[in-house]
Each structure stands twice: as C-alpha cells, then as structure tokens.
Amino acid sequence: MAAITLTSENFEAEVLKSDIPVLVDFWAPWCGPCRMLGPIVEQVAEEAGGSFKVGKLNVDDEGELAEKYHIMNIPALKVFKDGAVVRESIGMVPKNKVEELVKF
C-alpha cells in the first residue's frame, strides 16, 4: 500500500479512527535525514500486507498537528493504534527498526 499524505483534514479519519495501526512519518523537505528516511518508510509501506498503513505528515504544511504531537525532532516516526501513540522513534533509523515499529 502506498503511503498516504496526511493533513489536518484527513488525519482524524485516516489515523485516529483507523481500524489498523498507522505509522506516521513526521518530516520536512529541508531536512536531509528525513529525505533519507522517506524512501525507507515508503518501501515498508509498499511491503505492508495490509496489517498496517503508513502516512506522511509534512510538519511545514501541518504545523498544528506537529505541535499537537510535541514534535521537536525530525524525522520522527509515531505508530498510532486506536487513536493513540503506542510506539515512536526519532532521527534516522535503519529499515529493520522501522519494520520493528509496526510489528504487532
């Protein structure tokens, strides 16, 4: 499944009310490590067999959501389950760490 672009408009429906866990990638285009991690997250999304989904949230475009989830470092990955953050990681992480985040 391809990664979904998250905005304040679809965040509730796609993330908070999702039936399956959602891995959210908080990123910005000017952040080098974010641009390195992006393709890895997208790859994990492509390989996901439907047990979870992946969303990308641009913190420049969606400042309010970034603030709401206390984003102070990017890239930041947060896994949402039943509307709450259950796991997270900060900074550049290898692919196997991304996969571990979404292993339930």
Add this chain to the structure above:
Amino acid sequence: MHDIIIIGAGTAGLSAAIYALRAGKSVLLLEQLSYGGQIINTPEVENYPGIKNISGFDFAQGLYEQATALGAELEYAKVTGITDGAEKTVHTEGKDYSCRAVIIATGAKNRPLGLPKEQELTGAGVSYCATCDGAFFRGRPVAVNGGGNTALEDALFLSNYCSKVYLIHRRDAFRGEAKQAEQLKAKENVEFVLNATITELVGEEELSAVIVTDKQSGEKRELAVDGLFIAIGQMPDNAAFASLVDLDPAGYVVAAEDCKTRTEGIYAAGDCRTKTVRQLTTAAADGAVAALAACAYIG
C-alpha cells in the same frame, strides 16, 4: 565473493567504491544506517571544490547514484568484525561476507554529553541537529553546547528563530571560525556562557533547563531553555576492528595518508582514520587513496 568490501557508505566509502569499480573490481558496501553519512545533515555545502553550492542530501544522492551506476552493491547490515586470511571474512549481525580487501570507512557520529536523562530527553528538547530541529523552537529560549564550527553555525542559525540562544563552551575561546564568532557577538539574543560545562539536564517529560557549572569558580547557574543543541564533536565507532588494526586513544583507526592499517589488505578511509582535517574533500581523497591501494594489493 567480492574483490573489495567497504564498511560504511558515507563520502569516503562511496568515493572508494567509485575508484575501485572504475579499476574493474567488484565492490560491496555494508552500511548500518543510510548511505550518505554525516553530510546529509548539512543544508548547504559550499566548500567542495568545483561545486559552488549543493545541499548535503543532494551531494550524498549524487555520490550514491554515481557508485551504483558503476555497479556498486549496497547492503544494510551492522558489521561486527573481520577475520583475516588469504580471503578476508566480514561478519555482520546477519551473515558473513568474503572478500580480498577491506576498506573501513565507518566515519564518526555525534558525541553525546553522557549526562543522565540525555537519551530520554532526546526528541523532547535535546537535539544533535540544529538545522533539522531548530524551527520547532521558534520564539523559545535554547542553548547550544560546543565551540567548533558546528556549534557556531548552529547558534547563528538558531538566533534567527529563537528568543534567546545561550552558547555554552568549556573554554574561553572558540575553535570555530573567527568570522562566525564575531557575527554571533553582534546578535542581541545570543549570550556566551564560557568556561562552563553542562552538568545537569532538568525536565521530566520535556527539557526545561540546563545547569551549567563554571569551571573556575565552581558556581552553578540554571538556564531556562526548551531546547539544547549538542555540538561537542564526533566520536568514531571502530571497536569491532580492534584485533586487526591499531586504534588511537580516541578510537580512530591508526593509518597514515596512504590509508594502510597494520594488517595487509585492510585500509581506513575518511573520518574514522587518524588525521587532523575531517572534511568532505579529505574523505573523498581518502576514498580514492584507499581504493587504489586495495586494487594494487589484490593485483
């Protein structure tokens, strides 16, 4: 089996790959995190000869594409050791790889302060990348720790966003460029806290202050800050190779300009090697030197 295994796909490792591949050797790069190395954190590179201005990300991407187009293979794995022999074996957490020569290009990573709560507060106020995270502290007070170019650049960058920037340094003079220190002095919202070390991080869920101790008087001062940017230099990660190469007290692989270590067929290139100047150009230069030495060794 590959002719050459390169440990680390930063500037040194990718440059070595380009030279080795063009010499007709097969190359496997083993990288534990992401290709590109430290330069991906730099928004603008303006000191690489021949390129006026490029983002660190684009530079890394260009190197990676150049190496892979020539046939470089890249696998993500953490190397745990090397066994020497007629054929060398490189061990990773997952599997073993054999080759004829090895280039260690593991680079260096950010040095932590080593204080309690540092890890817990990383992402909650503590950061090692001002250009990544500075914008989240718009209008708020922050501190930068360090006295080199990175610390000065970080402080200057943050002074454009933040209400207050404390620049904390353990000496009374900066190691970084004098020009930048002058620029910082002229900024009203920047305060130098010199001859001081950070001795405590304050905050439960998020950082709320740092406590600095004056090195001479021993006096403590609490600085209320929401963010702390640590720029106290780098540290290498070469313990896995200690049985085959000499390490200096700081952990860098002992090798001269020829990149040769004490074991034949094992080379060290880039920031992981003992040297005085650690720059993109010196990393790329080491890559070329190590690759051609490895090619000559293989024959």
